[in-house]
Amino acid sequence: MFIFNEKSKKELSSCHKDLQMIFNEVIKVINISVLEGYRTLETQRKYFKEGKSRCDGVNNKSLHQSNPSMAVDVSPYPIDFSEKEKAKARFYFLAGIVFDTANRLLRENKITHRIVWGGDWNSNIKFDDQSFDDLPHFELKSI
Template sequence: MPAFSQRSKARLDTCHPDLQRLMNKVVERYDISIICGHRGREEQEEAFRTGKSKARFGQSKHNSLPSRAVDVVPWPFNSSDWDDCDYFSHMAGYIMAVADELGIKVRWGGDWNGNRRTSDETFVDMPHFELVD
């Protein structure tokens, strides 16, 4: 049975209770790792500078505490997996289905407009899931 590492648990603990409930339910059957929950000013500005985020500090749902966004990768994961859209899409489909079952409204960074296509996105953030206000 999949389970979170201590590092993933600590990162998830910085997230909104609905994201915690969702990811804890997902990991019961689908192995994932949490790579980011809350982001402080330095972390967010670094993500912006390196092109990993389009948002400056205060503009990202990662910046609230608790965080209204979480970054997740399938496990096992290695550096060559960053460009594997199928690997992320499979995980995202599972996460979105569980979110629907739990009544939690989330948006995935691989499909910002929610049309079930990644090909029409100008900025793709495959690990990113955020609560919809």
């Protein structure tokens, strides 16, 4: 079992309670870091300009801008953002655990949303039909 560091705790606490419940379960089986939950307009615009997000923050808002945040960015720990195939594979491995955890919590009526992952926006389990990969990104979707 692993525990969140202070930065991860702070970021996760800015998220919707469903995200908190999911990732407090996920860290029991895989070591992870919560990179970012709630995001200000200023930060969103910065990411848009840098090409890190497709949302400009005004006309197209990110779910990170909700308060509490309806989106969270999470990485396996230790963090490796290199383009190496096996570094990326760690995010796919994590996403499977997140889906399994979220589906279980949903069946147990402990959460009220489904999860959408930035590595498979349309949730069809095909990863080659994506125009934009955001592998650390998970967001809540109403059922």
